[in-house]
Amino acid sequence: MSQDLSIDEIDDLQKKANNLKTKNFQEILEKLEELDPKKRVLWKEIYENALQDRSHAYMMFSVLVGICEKNTTEHAIHGRSISSYIEKMSKANDQIIRLAELIRKAEEDSEKIDPDEMFNQIQKGKH
Numbered sequence: 001m002s003q004d005l006s007i008d009e010i011d012d013l014q015k016k017a018n019n020l021k022t023k024n025f026q027e028i029l030e031k032l033e034e035l036d037p038k039k040r041v042l043w044k045e046i047y048e049n050a051l052q053d054r055s056h057a058y059m060m061f062s063v064l065v066g067i068c069e070k071n072t073t074e075h076a077i078h079g080r081s082i083s084s085y086i087e088k089m090s091k092a093n094d095q096i097i098r099l100a101e102l103i104r105k106a107e108e109d110s111e112k113i114d115p116d117e118m119f120n121q122i123q124k125g126k127h
Contacts, residue, residue, distance in 0.1 A: 007059065014055040022048050028103060034110045047099055054092035061085035 005013070025047050029040045064082050068075040 007063070010059060010062075011055075014059070018048070018051040018055060021051060032103070032106050032110060035106055043099055043102065046095060050092040050095040050099075054089050057085040057088035057092070061089070 022044070026044060029035065029043060032040070061082060064078045064085070068078050068082065
């Protein structure tokens with residue numbers, strides 16, 4: 001028999017999952033050596049906020065779906081709110097996707113090797 005979790009238990013589990021995701025994201029950012037530290041902090045904050053927004057919207061969405069599941073009257077009352085939570089989750093996903101694009105671009109930029117810069121680095125190492 002499955003046991004239903006309370007909102008607080010679900011919130012706690014989501015926080016733990018988000019903390020692990022944030023740690024993994026931080027590791028990705030740290031690999032981008034050429035990334036401005038201020039940008040690194042900003043991107044991490046954007047990522048954390050997107051995860052938190054998505055988690056909270058999902059939690060409220062789940063509660064309302066449970067209320068409306070077999071009751072058309074409740075669905076009529078809460079349908080607009082359910083739609084709003086879906087939209088918030090989608091916007092959070094879009095933020096995460098945009099961050100992924102920015103990171104990909106930063107990775108590509110850091111992989112580009114300027115021959116003149118490489119030569120200068122070699123020359124500095126000889127002195």
